[in-house]
Amino acid sequence: MTLKSSNLLKGERKFQLILSQGKKIVTPLFVLRYIENKFPQEQAVVGVITSKKVSPKAVDRNRARRIFKTALQSEIPKFSTNLMIVAVLRSNINGLKLEDVRLEIEKITDLYTDSIV
Numbered sequence: 001m002t003l004k005s006s007n008l009l010k011g012e013r014k015f016q017l018i019l020s021q022g023k024k025i026v027t028p029l030f031v032l033r034y035i036e037n038k039f040p041q042e043q044a045v046v047g048v049i050t051s052k053k054v055s056p057k058a059v060d061r062n063r064a065r066r067i068f069k070t071a072l073q074s075e076i077p078k079f080s081t082n083l084m085i086v087a088v089l090r091s092n093i094n095g096l097k098l099e100d101v102r103l104e105i106e107k108i109t110d111l112y113t114d115s116i117v
Contacts, residue, residue: 018085018086022034029101033087045085068089
């Protein structure tokens with residue numbers, strides 16, 4: 001099961017704003033950029049970007065995006081409700097299982113509880 005549509009970030013302007021002005025957390029699997037939303041919602045909203053550098057095949061990029069969203073779903077309630085997050089996936093995420101990605105996301109939420117949670 002992936003993220004609800006209410007948790008998905010929509011709109012190119014929002015993506016550009018977060019990518020240009022957001023704070024950055026770098027991991028081997030992905031780069032998280034986030035900013036505070038002026039209008040808090042029920043839960044944080046997340047957008048996922050996978051470039052052709054991740055994989056030249058769309059099937060692999062979509063699979064990586066789907067695995068990331070599924071892994072992130074259990075961690076979304078831990079994030080502050082006023083966050084807008086963009087995750088830029090890296091090529092290291094290719095071929096990994098759901099549990100591997102979930103562990104990396106849990107590490108991030110544990111390490112950065114002060115700033116993003």
